[in-house]
Amino acid sequence: MxxxxxxxxxxxxxxxxxxxxxxxxxxxxxxxxxxxxxxxxxxxxxxxxxxxxxxxxxxxxxxxxxxEKGYMTPKLDVRGAVFDDTGHILLIRDRSDEKWTLPGGWVDPGQTAGEAVVREVQEESGLVVRATKLVAALDRDTQGHQPKFPYHVTKMFFLCERIADGKPSPIETMEVDWFSIDALPELSTTRTLPSQIQLMHDHWQKPELPTVFD
Structure with missing residues (x-):
């Protein structure tokens, strides 16, 4: 094209x-x-x-x-970034396209975005976490995700920290693993882009960085 x-x-x-x-x-x-x-x-x-x-x-x-009922507003998609002590990031392998992504999904009615990302991380990776920082609120179309959706989406990215020890185990996903950001697997780019993982790592290294939005 x-x-x-x-x-x-x-x-x-x-x-x-x-x-x-x-x-x-x-x-x-x-x-x-x-x-x-x-x-x-x-x-x-x-x-x-x-x-x-x-x-x-x-x-x-x-x-x-x-x-969609009521006034049309963007859907909210949340993604949680969990890092280990060496700076490796937790990714899950999605069943729909068999590619890797930050754990996350839609915010359900009656939930805050922070509650939703905690739920999604636990459901998809098995880890119990708490959200520590909103790193970014980004427009899905502006970011360049494909394919395009017939509705508008705002993606919210949170840093999360593990509060319960234990080996990650897939619940709703094919696999769960830790990766160096310099050696990422094939990503499910409809959900997560390499630039977004790099952004999360930057904020993990420097928590004082301001929240990013577009």
Whole structure:
């Protein structure tokens, strides 16, 4: 794909996301029957546009959008970085693509981001940890993760420290292991990028560094 094609795809995705958000948000605040029809049509147009640059069909995308109720806001994805005394980082091998990533996942309703990352690390690695620092809050699309999603995602990265001894054991994952940041395995880049692991290591070495956001 050429740079021009990538730029056009990015513009279409941005316009589609905005149209879907306008339509969904309008439906939250209006009771007028004609306005509701307009907002439903706006949402439908956005879904059709998104299908032009996504793997999913308009029907599949509509099903995803239909799950979202209320005012449209970004989804929150949390990732936890745990280091051992030698600076090796804990990674888990995800079952979906058999590649490695920082443990993490979606924030569930009723949970704080800090609670969610503690839960995810324990579920995916077997380690009991506590979150010690929010290192970064980053936009998934701006970071360059692939594939693109038909909804907006903010990724929150936390430093975590182990509070219970014990060998990591996979619970929801294929494998769990420690890696030098200079010898990382093949990463699941839809979830974690090498630059993000480097950022976590920088903050582990220098906790006084400020939180990063975009």
């Amino acid at each position: 050429t740079e021009a094609q990538t730029s056009i795809e990015t513009q279409i995705r941005s316009h589609a996301t905005n149209l879907i958000s306008i339509g969904k948000n309008g439906l939250v605040f209006t009771d007028d029957v004609f306005d509701r029809q307009r907002y439903e049509e706006t949402t439908s147009i956005g879904i059709d546009l998104m299908s032009m640059v996504s793997a999913g069909t308009p029907t599949q995308l509509a099903e995803i959008v239909a799950v």
